[in-house]
Amino acid sequence: MMNSFLVAGIGVQNWTYILVGITFTLYIGIAIWSRAGSTKEFYVAGGGVSPLANGMATAADWMSAASFISMAGIISFSGYDGAVYLMGWTGGYVLLALLLAPYLRKFGKFTVPDFIGDRYYSNAARLVGVICALIVSFTYVAGQMRGVGLVFSRFLEVDINTGVIIGMIIVLFYAVLGGMKGITYTQVAQYCVLIFAFMVPAIFISIQMTGNPIPQLGFGSQLADGSGTYLLDKLDGLSTDLGFAEYTEGSKSLIDIFAITLALMVGTAGLPHVIVRFFTVKRVKDARKSAGIALLLIAILYTTAPAVAVFARTNMIETVSNKPYSTMPEWFKKWETTGLITFTDKNNDGLIQYVANKDKNELVVDNDIMVLANPEIAKLPDWVIALVAAGALAAALSTAAGLLLVISASVSHDLIKKMINPKISDKNELVAARLSAVVAVCVAGYFGINPPGFVAATVALAFGLAAASFFPAIILGIFYKKMNKEGAISGMVIGILSMLFYMTKFKFGWFGGGTQADWWFGISPEGFGTVAMVLNFVVSIVIMKFTPEPPKSVQDLVENIRIPSNAGEATH
Amino acid sequence: MIKNKAKLYWKENIRYVLILMFIWFIVSFGAGIIFKDALNEFKMGGFKLGFWFAQQGSMYVFVILIFVYVHLMNKLDKKYGYDE
Numbered sequence: 001m002m003n004s005f006l007v008a009g010i011g012v013q014n015w016t017y018i019l020v021g022i023t024f025t026l027y028i029g030i031a032i033w034s035r036a037g038s039t040k041e042f043y044v045a046g047g048g049v050s051p052l053a054n055g056m057a058t059a060a061d062w063m064s065a066a067s068f069i070s071m072a073g074i075i076s077f078s079g080y081d082g083a084v085y086l087m088g089w090t091g092g093y094v095l096l097a098l099l100l101a102p103y104l105r106k107f108g109k110f111t112v113p114d115f116i117g118d119r120y121y122s123n124a125a126r127l128v129g130v131i132c133a134l135i136v137s138f139t140y141v142a143g144q145m146r147g148v149g150l151v152f153s154r155f156l157e158v159d160i161n162t163g164v165i166i167g168m169i170i171v172l173f174y175a176v177l178g179g180m181k182g183i184t185y186t187q188v189a190q191y192c193v194l195i196f197a198f199m200v201p202a203i204f205i206s207i208q209m210t211g212n213p214i215p216q217l218g219f220g221s222q223l224a225d226g227s228g229t230y231l232l233d234k235l236d237g238l239s240t241d242l243g244f245a246e247y248t249e250g251s252k253s254l255i256d257i258f259a260i261t262l263a264l265m266v267g268t269a270g271l272p273h274v275i276v277r278f279f280t281v282k283r284v285k286d287a288r289k290s291a292g293i294a295l296l297l298i299a300i301l302y303t304t305a306p307a308v309a310v311f312a313r314t315n316m317i318e319t320v321s322n323k324p325y326s327t328m329p330e331w332f333k334k335w336e337t338t339g340l341i342t343f344t345d346k347n348n349d350g351l352i353q354y355v356a357n358k359d360k361n362e363l364v365v366d367n368d369i370m371v372l373a374n375p376e377i378a379k380l381p382d383w384v385i386a387l388v389a390a391g392a393l394a395a396a397l398s399t400a401a402g403l404l405l406v407i408s409a410s411v412s413h414d415l416i417k418k419m420i421n422p423k424i425s426d427k428n429e430l431v432a433a434r435l436s437a438v439v440a441v442c443v444a445g446y447f448g449i450n451p452p453g454f455v456a457a458t459v460a461l462a463f464g465l466a467a468a469s470f471f472p473a474i475i476l477g478i479f480y481k482k483m484n485k486e487g488a489i490s491g492m493v494i495g496i497l498s499m500l501f502y503m504t505k506f507k508f509g510w511f512g513g514g515t516q517a518d519w520w521f522g523i524s525p526e527g528f529g530t531v532a533m534v535l536n537f538v539v540s541i542v543i544m545k546f547t548p549e550p551p552k553s554v555q556d557l558v559e560n561i562r563i564p565s566n567a568g569e570a571t572h
Numbered sequence: 573m574i575k576n577k578a579k580l581y582w583k584e585n586i587r588y589v590l591i592l593m594f595i596w597f598i599v600s601f602g603a604g605i606i607f608k609d610a611l612n613e614f615k616m617g618g619f620k621l622g623f624w625f626a627q628q629g630s631m632y633v634f635v636i637l638i639f640v641y642v643h644l645m646n647k648l649d650k651k652y653g654y655d656e
Binding site for chain 1: 578581582585589592593596600601604605606608612616617618619620623624626627628630631632634635637638639641642645646649653654655656
């Protein structure tokens with residue numbers, strides 16, 4: 001009796017309450033245990049985080065609602081082209097580990113604008129850094145809050161705005177209380193939750209479809225039905241039958257694929273909330289090692305996502321294509337009420353025509369559904385479906401917290417302490433840091449509840465901006481001793497402005513707008529970060545040639561950060 | 573003398589970085605993008621090879637590259653007495 005209640009009667013919704021409840025209690029418990037008592041603990045967790053813990057925290061920090069919820073869905077609908085996200089969002093870690101993290105750790109300050117300001121001996125450079133950090137982080141955090149709201153509304157059937165507010169309160173609690181210290185250890189827990197939640201359904205479905213328990217191998221295997229057909233060949237066939245491009249071929253141009261991949265890689269390496277994680281370890285060698293661990297842990301999800309994409313796409317086509325609308329399973333109806341699936345019976349035959357031809361296609365499916373509904377489509381047990389909800393929340397909350405910390409540190413440390421009131425005491429700076437975190441959460445929540453239409457468009461902008469501004473300035477700062485403030489500042493400003501110009505022109509129709517045919521060199525706005533980055537490098541170097549060398553003390557600083565020993569502790 | 577040591581260390585570091593970045597470029601932008609169509613002529617199980625590099629192989633290589641770098645640099649740090 002008891003047993004049957006537990007197994008069958010408990011239902012998806014109760015399972016979701018239970019799992020979300022347990023994980024949230026865990027996060028809050030960790031936050032109380034690891035409160036921050038000083039600015040050093042608040043900004044860099046005291047600087048004594050182990051490489052393994054930092055690797056896990058970095059992985060959770062990095063993998064956002066976009067990675068967990070949206071990425072597999074995007075790949076599902078774009079096939080080969082989805083590789084830009086897979087390579088772009090992992091390849092950046094090679095750049096981080098080889099070109100940035102060890103040196104920034106040796107430099108030993110609290111924030112990215114700190115490095116820009118000190119290396120380029122100028123508060124103007126610091127201010128440009130602060131502005132970039134704020135734009136990038138706010139753009140990003142709004143998307144996370146939206147993800148939290150989405151999960152709450154679908155799985156717990158609360159209003160999407162209530163969901164956002166619950167998420168805000170949780171993040172507020174542990175980010176404001178614990179600072180980087182609290183965030184680090186909650187992120188370790190969140191990594192475990194999110195990776196478990198992502199892998200369990202993937203393994204189930206892989207066994208179901210191909211008999212292979214490892215999804216990474218499963219999607220290159222033969223179907224379990226004994227037909228001897230490879231899954232990918234079958235999906236290629238299904239896709240072309242319906243008029244889509246072959247799944248393994250994709251449809252973007254080579255130059256655009258190239259540019260987007262590079263922009264995402266470089267943008268990843270330039271994102272402040274990722275870079276700052278490497279300030280929390282003890283030694284330079286720990287920074288290198290934790291970058292490796294972080295990428296290993298990220299790659300577990302990222303190599304599974306393309307498998308999930310193939311499983312979900314095949315399952316979905318087989319479930320809906322040319323089937324009567326009246327026989328659709330329960331999940332189909334549930335997602336219809338959220339507006340993420342829409343069906344219009346254009347030819348009134350009662351069947352669902354899902355085809356590439358826009359005039360004949362009757363079904364529109366949102367990217368985000370593919371991961372969230374995947375366990376339901378595959379008819380997996382209720383607790384697995386609930387687990388996905390808990391995992392998606394872990395992914396969104398961990399990233400939101402990391403971003404909020406960057407925002408609060410930019411305000412309290414870079415603006416107040418370094419520029420407005422250098423005499424502020426450590427205690428007051430900590431109060432300022434907490435207050436700016438509160439304000440940041442509220443602003444993020446506001447954008448989560450009233451999402452500006454451009455949120456989706458601006459996520460690409462966040463990467464493009466980071467690629468066009470921070471990345472060249474940091475690289476030149478480390479590898480080019482003679483780079484001076486005039487060069488770096490003009491490079492950053494031109495880089496950002498050209499990126500903003502191109503994005504607004506082709507995304508919002510400013511400056512006369514334009515269509516795909518007008519793209520420069522056939523490069524989409526998402527890939528333009530690559531062009532803007534190159535522009536930044538060129539401008540920096542040319543301007544540098546005509547302006548005075550940096551002072552001796554700065555050149556000595558550069559020589560010093562190249563030597564890994566005596567990194568000391570992160571300081572003001 | 574100390575300056576010289578730092579210079580040599582830096583030079584070796586740059587050499588490692590360049591070699592590893594070259595591999596980084598070849599597996600992702602090379603095998604996964606530029607030569608994808610040519611590699612797709614070959615199949616590995618159910619995977620077309622170019623597609624596999626783009627959606628799987630490049631990521632495995634990225635992870636290996638970082639750990640190779642960690643290993644090389646730990647050795648280099650020891651050689652120059654910069655380890656701690």
